[in-house]
Every structure is written in structure tokens, then in C-alpha cells.
Amino acid sequence: MAGTKEQGSFKEIVSPFLKSKIEDLKNNYGTNSKEYFAIASQYLKSDKENYSSNIERKRHYESNVEINYEGLPLIGVERLYKPTILIEPTTVCAAHCRWCLRGQYPIQTMKKDEIIRATKYMSSKENKEELFEVLITGGDPLMSLPLLKFTLEQIEKNAPNISIIRIGTRVPFQDPERINDSMLELFSSFKKFRFEAGINVNHPIEFWEESIKSIKKLQSVGFKIYNQNPLLKGVNDDFNTLVELYSKLRKNDVEAHYLFHAIPMVGTNHHRTSLKTGYDLTSKLSSCGLFSGRSKPKYAVLSDIGKIVIYEDTIIKKRTEDNSLLLKSGFNYDERLKWNPSWVKPQSVEIANDRTMYTWYLDGDDKK
Numbered sequence: 001m002a003g004t005k006e007q008g009s010f011k012e013i014v015s016p017f018l019k020s021k022i023e024d025l026k027n028n029y030g031t032n033s034k035e036y037f038a039i040a041s042q043y044l045k046s047d048k049e050n051y052s053s054n055i056e057r058k059r060h061y062e063s064n065v066e067i068n069y070e071g072l073p074l075i076g077v078e079r080l081y082k083p084t085i086l087i088e089p090t091t092v093c094a095a096h097c098r099w100c101l102r103g104q105y106p107i108q109t110m111k112k113d114e115i116i117r118a119t120k121y122m123s124s125k126e127n128k129e130e131l132f133e134v135l136i137t138g139g140d141p142l143m144s145l146p147l148l149k150f151t152l153e154q155i156e157k158n159a160p161n162i163s164i165i166r167i168g169t170r171v172p173f174q175d176p177e178r179i180n181d182s183m184l185e186l187f188s189s190f191k192k193f194r195f196e197a198g199i200n201v202n203h204p205i206e207f208w209e210e211s212i213k214s215i216k217k218l219q220s221v222g223f224k225i226y227n228q229n230p231l232l233k234g235v236n237d238d239f240n241t242l243v244e245l246y247s248k249l250r251k252n253d254v255e256a257h258y259l260f261h262a263i264p265m266v267g268t269n270h271h272r273t274s275l276k277t278g279y280d281l282t283s284k285l286s287s288c289g290l291f292s293g294r295s296k297p298k299y300a301v302l303s304d305i306g307k308i309v310i311y312e313d314t315i316i317k318k319r320t321e322d323n324s325l326l327l328k329s330g331f332n333y334d335e336r337l338k339w340n341p342s343w344v345k346p347q348s349v350e351i352a353n354d355r356t357m358y359t360w361y362l363d364g365d366d367k368k
Contacts, residue, residue: 024111089110
């Protein structure tokens, strides 16, 4: 999910739905409560965003992900994984998450001809045997039904190899009334696709009645729903909160996919724990017996080369002068260039003898 940039500053946008929920939390629990902080810190701009270091970045990866097709770059398209391509029809969201990984990206809505070119690339000679999955994200694709409809129509028309459509959205928890009959009819009209929705729930208090109903509506037209969320300091970086969160996900038939270490974006350091804190929490969660084993997330980072799941031996070494960690991955450099020859290796990457990539990653801290 993405944000927008307003003269270099990430604008505060809070939907009317969220404003009412934040006001309810304020009245019921007080502004010093954990309950209020869990939501307010996600959406209300803080002075702490003004404090950043020169090693934080404005993109969630420092690499060239531009794809060239027929001699011209594709707009709004990224590809870091062989079977999957990402397309961002719009960067508009119902609300701006203060930890957004695309908070410093420019405002952008794809033109129709750009969407058509992107879908033709999906089924080009070099891709039609490998690509079968499209992640439609942004921004939030559920913010514009006409644009989403056009995108789906062009994928159906130009890319017959695509069978899975994933929608990245927070609309069920930011503006759930948008999940209406018109939207459900739209998804029901595309019979060839298997639809999935990647949502983002960070705290159990977000399971509002309206949000649960919107999730059930999507599930009623065949959507499989999965959750991937960041570990946020003071919001969900404690064992009991995570146990309750993953229990509620399970009860509502939502798969727990990734728990992400909050990424080192400009102005987000106050949201970030150390990588070790998240690893210790997920290790404890994995064998606590307090919630279903079918609801255990994978702990991962969004690195310069893609998602890396954190295991005991993932951290190769630490660079204390800038609090960075060298992480081992399974991504093969030569294979990456085969299916995305325009990809450029970022400076943070080292190539191992077996041609897999290691990457340096800025750690967080556990200061309160």
C-alpha cells in the first residue's frame, strides 16, 4: 500500500471512519492509553517524523526496478519475483499510514495506455510461461472501481497466462463502506481469476464490526484473505498483543502471512524495533500453544532485493558504525537477471560464491 508526497512531507490523511474510531478510543480509554496509541500512532502525524538520519531511505529498496518493454520503460510496474508482477494503478489511499513503505513516493495514477502496455508485457514471449500472478497494489486499488475494472479487463484480454489476482488493500479497516454491492459484482464478473486480498491489521482493536463485515463480503465472492503487517513499536511489539491479533485473524478466516520488521524509511525510525525483538517474539509465538498453529506468521524484512524471512542463521554479521546487518538470502543474482535483465544490483548487495545475494539492512532499536 502506498502514500503520496506533498512537497517532500508525507501528508496526514485520515478517513472519516477512522476519525470516528480514534475519537471513540480517546473518549473510552484516554489519550495516554495503549488502545488509543495503537491506532492514533498509525495515522496521526507526529513530530518524531522530523527526526531522521542520512542512512534512512525514501524508497523501501535502493535498486533500479525499472522494467523496459519494447524499448520503453513500463510505468507503475515492479518485478522482484519470477512468477509475480506488481502493478500500481493509483497511489491514492483512504488514509495515510505513518509507517507507509511508499510514503515518499510521488503522486501517480496510471494512464490507460500505460496499463495496456503493462498487461501486454505480462504475456510477452519471455514471460508467458513464467508469470501467472499479478499483485494490484498502490495506493489502494479499491479506491477507484473504474480504474480497477479497466485494469482487470486488460489483464483478462492481454494476459491469458495470469490466473491469480492479489489485491493489496486496507480499505476494510479504513473505509469499509466502500466494499459494496457494486464492488462485489465487479469481482464476481471475472470468472477466470482466483482473487486474494492482502490486508494489513496491526492490532486486535482494529477488528471493528464494520471491518469484519467487509471482510466477510469479500470472502462471499471467493476471496482468500491474508494478513501481512509490520511490527510497530508501542503498537504490537509485545507477546500478548500478537497472540490476540493472530487468534482474531484465525477466527475470521484470515491467513497470517508475514510479520514484517518495520522498514528504514525516512521519518519512521520511532516505529522501528530491533530485528532481534521481532525474532524473539516470533520464536516465542511459534511454540507457545496459545493460538492455532495455522495462524503463525513468517517474520521477514523488506530488503533491497526482496523479502527475506529471518531464521537463526540469516544474520551474517553486524556493522556497528551504522547499526546495519548483513542478511543472507536465497535470491540468485544470475537468475534475477534472466527474467528481469534491466534490474540493477544495489550498492547494499554482496554476491556470494554460489551467486546468491547478501544484503546490508539498517536495523532499528528498542529505545522507548
